[in-house]
Amino acid sequence: MSNTRNTEFNSKQTATYLKRQTSLRPQLAMVLGSGFQAALSHIEVDVEIPYGKLPGFLSVGVSGHVGRLVVGKLGGVPVLILKGRTHFYEGHEMEQLTFPVRVLADFGIRNLLLTNAAGGINKKFRPGDLMVLTDHINLMGSNPLRGPGLFGVPRFVDLTDVYDERLRGLLLQAGKKIKLRTQSGVYLAVAGPSYETPAEIRAYGRLGADAVGMSTVPEAIVARQCGLKVAGLSCITNLGAGMSKTPLSHQEVLAMAEQQKAKIAEFIKAFCELYAKS
Template sequence: MFDPAEDARQIDEAVAAIRAQTDLVPDLALVLGSGLGALADEVEDAVIIPTGEVPHYPASTVEGHAGRLVLGTLEGRPVLVVQGRVHLYEGHEPRAVTFPVRLAHALGAKGLFLTNAAGGMNPSFVPGTLMLITDHINLAFTSALSGKMASGEHRFPDMSNPYDAEWRKQAGNIALTHGVPYREGVYVWTAGPSYETPAEIRFFQRAGADAVGMSTVPEAIQAAALGMPVLGLSTITNLAAGLQGRPLNHAEVMEVGQMVRERLSTWVRAIVAETGPGR
């Protein structure tokens, strides 16, 4: 059972371990999804901390998720990069999955920029499409906010604007300026780790979803409870089950992530430089 006092103690100990290595106060926190971890290599004056050295930090076990925190500057802006998120399907409790968000908030981050790899369900979203998330559907049927409240949380956070509309507009304008094609759409979260069945994909499509994945939503809900604006960005790495005529595999996710790396990096760097809280 979640104990708010114990959680506060664990967050304090994690903050102290990081502060022993750097006093940088991040303006933004960026969480990097499958195949996107190389963006962390672009952070300047970086202090790299393996998450295994941060007390109480949950372990990431997924290929393509390095399990490091990178603190430094990106486009002159102080950032915390979470290089390798954790997921419900790895056996973590919902509160453990969102531990990095509470840690980022405690370190001073004012906004949360979430990226992920996702399966495309919108027929016009080919692999390699970059999608700004406009909204989400929680089909994991769980929340990190269940039970007692952590320090600084709202009991009933408003979710009418889970992916900040103004920040999203700014990011879209940046994409147009830099010639980066993108789409907008609704992301649906499933618990995983199995990929979805063709019948499930047809159901999700009828519910209004454009992309599907196994992350991001719990972090967005946690950020909402802490009053942190969120921007969400999906890389469509494959067509969802039943839409591409062959079995799905994680290697394909990684391959497409590498294919869009330069385009994604250009967009993310410009977003960090020019948009979001305080810009």
């Protein structure tokens, strides 16, 4: 693990190291957040590497996030999976949080699925639903593209279509295929780690948000800067503050994720099968 400032050289170096560990060259990658790591129950593993052995990767410090990179086949599709992520609220710089995305781009990934656990704001949503991201609102107070611009990619990135229409369609098809309630909506990202107040939830709803969480947006922005096609998927693990009588806790998030893990694994497998045919 390195806590030093990451550079373009480091991301290419890490990608080169990774290429030496596997002969597979997937074009699809996934970042599995809270609740989604059960998807690995269906994977044929070629190689699994702890983040601590990958130059430039940060260790993971949140319950529910493992911190391993896996390359293998899922639903017959070569895929690279990041089991867990680091978060802005852990005190890291945005550049460090999004370093793995730059490694994926240098490795040859072209399509990226970002997953997360989120609180529902839309009153039609209920815990256990999945939500395909159509757009996002960044209220994290920072942007991963700030800084000296070392990476030789566009400085000013168009975010009109962050979340790819074709990939969104495949996610919705996967939900229908396995009969799992799958919604579409706007994800609002905050810095955390405190949960939102009821007043904030009401305000976010008025801004057009359907769900709220503490990740995904920095990775999506950097992925688009690197030219990757992006899809986002939230597991609605709880209702936002003030929308139910249940106090908010990380344990509640993990419990709902555990309850849904078999369905989520089935969903991700179905998505990969549809992706292979598209």
